[in-house]
Amino acid sequence: MLRLATILYSLIGTTLAGTLMVASLTMGYDTLQPIVVAAAVGFVAALPATYFVAKAIINNA
Numbered sequence: 379m380l381r382l383a384t385i386l387y388s389l390i391g392t393t394l395a396g397t398l399m400v401a402s403l404t405m406g407y408d409t410l411q412p413i414v415v416a417a418a419v420g421f422v423a424a425l426p427a428t429y430f431v432a433k434a435i436i437n438n439a
Contacts, residue, residue: 379432379433379436382432382435382436383428383429383432386428386431386432386435387424387425387428390424390427390428390431391420391421391424391428393424394420394421394423394424394427395416395417395418395419395420395421395424396420397420398416398417398419398420399413399416399417399420401416402415402416
């Protein structure tokens with residue numbers, strides 16, 4: 379499950395970080411700090427999401 383989770387994390391982490399960065403830019407936060415914070419929150423939020431997705435894939439296989 380660890381290999382699957384690492385592959386999924388590389389996809390889910392970049393997707394969430396990018397989405398939150400675009401959201402922060404859309405809200406008008408266009409300086410460095412809010413963009414970096416949004417990216418960091420996206421990468422941290424991807425950890426539980428990756429766990430649940432990998433667990434669902436393993437259970438359905």
